[in-house]
Each structure stands twice: as C-alpha cells, then as structure tokens.
Amino acid sequence: MDHIYNFSAGPAVLPQEVLQQARDELLDWHGCGMSVMEMSHRGKEFMSIAAKAESDLRELAAIPHNYKVLFLQGGASSQFAMVPMNLLRGKKTADYIHTGQWSQKAINEAKKYCTVNIAASSEDANFTYAPAQDKWQLDSNAAYVHYTPNETIGGVEFNWTPKLTHSNNNIPLVADMSSSMFSRPLDVASFGLIYAGAQKNMGPAGLTIVIIREDLLGMPIPGTPTMFDYKVHADHDSMYNTPPTYALYITGLVFEWLKNLGGLAAIEKRNIAKANLLYDLFDTNDFYHCPVTKSDRSHMNVPFTLKNPALDSEFLKQAQAHGLIQLKGHRSVGGMRASIYNAMPIEGVMKLVAFMKEFASNHA
Structure with missing residues (x-):
C-alpha cells in the first residue's frame, strides 16, 4: 500500500516509530512472554509501564509535586461532569468561556450541577476567535473558570494562557486540552485542573489524562459516584479499577518519542x-x-x-x-x-x- 497521510481529528495519526515498536512488542513485551494486553494491571510488568508513563509525562510538562496525574477512562466528555462534581466545593456557580461546540458540551453538562456564568463568548462571530481576557466578565464567587484552549471543530486556539487575579479568592483555572495537550510547552502551575482525551495528540482512544492540584481533591458533591471522585483515583494511583492498559502503554511510548525529539x-x-x-x-x-x-x-x-x-x-x-x-x-x-x-x-x-x-x- 502506498503511504497515506491521515488528517483525522481523532482518533488521529500516531508516530510511525511508536507503531513499529508496539508491533515488535505485541506478542512478547520485553521477554516476559505476554502481550501488554494480557497483563494484570497490578502485576509488576504493567506497574512498571504505568510508572514510566507518569514519570515521562511529569518530566515533559514539568509538573509540580503538588499535582496528581490520573489515567482515567470515559473520554474528555466524562470530565464535563466530573469537573463540577469535584470542583464546586460548596459553591453554586462556575465561569465558562464559550468558544465552540466542545465548550458548549461542557457548559450543558455543568448546568446539571450548578449555575453557569458565560463569562465570555465568541458566538457573535460564529466562534471564529478567542475572546480577549479583558472582555471576560468573571464571577468573583465562581468555583472555577473553565475554557477550551483549542476548539477542535472550529480551529480556534488560545495562543496565551489566562491569568486569574481575584485578590480574595483562589479560583482555579480548568482547561479541556484534548486537542492541544503536549503540542507546546505547558505551565501547569497556572491551572487547577487540566484534562485531555488521548486520541488526538497523545495516544489511542480509551485513555483520558487528568492533572489536578492536590488541594482540589476530596470535596465532591453529595451523591458523586465513586468512579467520578478524583480523590479515589488519586489515592489508588489510577488503579481503583482496571485502567485502559494498552492505551496507557501506547501513550507512554508517545511520551518517550516526544522526549527523544x-x-x-x-x-x-x-x-x-x-x-x-x-x-x-x-x-x-x-x-x-x-x-x-x-x-x-x-x-x-x-x-x-x-x-x-x-x-x-x-x-x-x-x-x-x-x-x-x-x-x-x-x-x-x-x-x-x-x-x-x-x-x-x-x-x-x-x-x-x-x-x-x-x-x-x-x-x-
């Protein structure tokens, strides 16, 4: 077959070197006699894979020690609900920046749990720009500020990181980085929580990565399912249930590839x-x-x-x-x-x- 170039928005192209390594290791990972797909997620072999993936991720993004890295399932779409479930912390409102279809989905889900303040929107120009921060109308009592740094469908990207300056409040910035994660340097300390589905820029479908500041853990709204509680996953090193093991393995290979570049x-x-x-x-x-x-x-x-x-x-x-x-x-x-x-x-x-x-x- 002639070589093709795949411009899919996701699941998307993976590095050729990663696919070749996965092919070579498919039946027998590092001489253990098993495929990664067959390994127990609690066995020493897979635990080493997961630990290296997290270590490389932390190194690539220079993640501070007071942040937890979670390897979850459910796609970024599950995070639309998990964010308000975990970050409202007794507050009634949350700020959202509306820049297209993915931010709209996040807004619709958040409305089930709180009052959503649309602090800025580019709907007036059919979502063809990123609203400047001096135009944002933030609520000083909001639990968090959520935005989508890159709108996959509309092709609009915030080429800057918002700075929140509420003098009397520690309002975390939340970002859905599904289609821009690890495409450029990242100042993790500017965010309270970052989430991203892997299938666009990091790995295959099935894995979702969450980076969350530790002080935001442990205060979910009443009735939050156990699987939707960030602290449960943090306390169990993302092994509360069986993680998407093969997707995590491939994503780890992508991290190695990025480091080598x-x-x-x-x-x-x-x-x-x-x-x-x-x-x-x-x-x-x-x-x-x-x-x-x-x-x-x-x-x-x-x-x-x-x-x-x-x-x-x-x-x-x-x-x-x-x-x-x-x-x-x-x-x-x-x-x-x-x-x-x-x-x-x-x-x-x-x-x-x-x-x-x-x-x-x-x-x-």
Missing part, C-alpha cells in the same frame, strides 16, 4: 512550521479561505473552505487519490479540516499544500 519546545517549533505552510497558502491564494481570526488560528486543527463549494466532493476525491485522507470538515460546519497533530510529519503537510496548489490551478 527534544520535548515540548522542540515539538512546538515543528507544529508552528507545519501550520504556517497551510496558513501561508490561505493568505496568498484566494481559492481557499480560513474563517478563523489570524491571531487565534490553531496549530492543531486547520479548517478551510473552497471558493466554490460545488468542488468539495471532487477535492476530497482527488485528495484521497493522492494519499491525503480524512480532510472532510466536521458535519456541523462543512468545508475541510486538516488536523496536523504532533505525529503528522511535515512531509505530509508539504504534500497537502502541493496538492492544494495544483487543485486550485486546475480549477481556477
């Missing part, structure tokens, strides 16, 4: 270079259009439309023939979307840009 600063440079190839094309060729405000363009998810929408099907057909797949935009917005996560090599983006130039020339 030079860490998050190095991968950020690669990601910027890839994104610039596409955005430079949009800015110099009116055959294609990116709806996102330039300052808020995502380095991970690049949405675009063709000048003539009637050509969409032909574009996708020819792209696939060139080995460029999963470029169709989300059903809710249409058009095209190229997701260029960490594992997408720059050669894939170069091939996409070359095809797009050729297609535009042939259909001008």
